[in-house]
Amino acid sequence: MLNRLLPLMFTCFISLNFIQAQKMNNQSLRKVIQSNADDLSGELGNWQFTFESLPMLCLTDETHNRMRILTPVADADDLHSDEIKRCLEANFHTVLDVKYAISDNVLWVVFIHPLKELSKDQVIDAIFQVYNAAATFGSTYSSTFLVFPEREKRINKKPKNILDKSK
Numbered sequence: 001m002l003n004r005l006l007p008l009m010f011t012c013f014i015s016l017n018f019i020q021a022q023k024m025n026n027q028s029l030r031k032v033i034q035s036n037a038d039d040l041s042g043e044l045g046n047w048q049f050t051f052e053s054l055p056m057l058c059l060t061d062e063t064h065n066r067m068r069i070l071t072p073v074a075d076a077d078d079l080h081s082d083e084i085k086r087c088l089e090a091n092f093h094t095v096l097d098v099k100y101a102i103s104d105n106v107l108w109v110v111f112i113h114p115l116k117e118l119s120k121d122q123v124i125d126a127i128f129q130v131y132n133a134a135a136t137f138g139s140t141y142s143s144t145f146l147v148f149p150e151r152e153k154r155i156n157k158k159p160k161n162i163l164d165k166s167k
Contacts, residue, residue, distance in 0.1 A: 024118040026060055029067065032123045033058055051131050060115055067118065069126050070110040071134050076102045083138070090133075090141035098129045098143050109133040109143075 026044045034040045037049035037056075045060040060067040087100035087107070098111045111126040129143035136142050 024116050024120075024123075026062055026115075028120075029058070029060065029115070029118070029123060032120050033127070036124055036127055051127055054131055054134060056127070056130060062115060065114045065116055066112070067115040068110055068112050069123075069130050070108045071130055072106050072108055073100070073134050073137050074107045076105045076107050079107060086141050087137075094140065094142040094147050095133045096129065096143050096146060097126060098133050100133065100137075100141075107137075109137075 030040070030044065030047065033047060033049055037051050038053065040047055040049040042048050045062065047058045049056050049058070054071055056069060056071045058067065058069045091099050095109070097113075098109050101108050101110050109130050111130055113122070113126070133141070133143040
């Protein structure tokens, strides 16, 4: 009997999580941010807030089902080439759901995601990851403790150059 119920329970669990994640909109997103931020101002879909004294923005477009949580990190003109390289490497390995990006001559940490598919936990995690990636810029360039893939496994392995057609 239990063998027949487990697949049904699993399907119901997955379905409930999917349905719950489909409900995010500007009103519910505002509530999640407000309950986790130090303060919140702005209008629906265009908020400024601070988290642990770090200024952040959240921009949404319900029509196109998009949202961003971001924070400025540095003036792009002040970046050294090694810092830009470390940001690009971090985008691949150590900043997981957020990215370092340059726009309007500013280096940002940004989380970009479809709006309605977001869950409350994903929004909270995004705020933490944006904060951590900004706070670790210049040192570990990381958004969590997880590194993907594990760098230790890659240390002495030179990647094959897929662009080299001579081999």
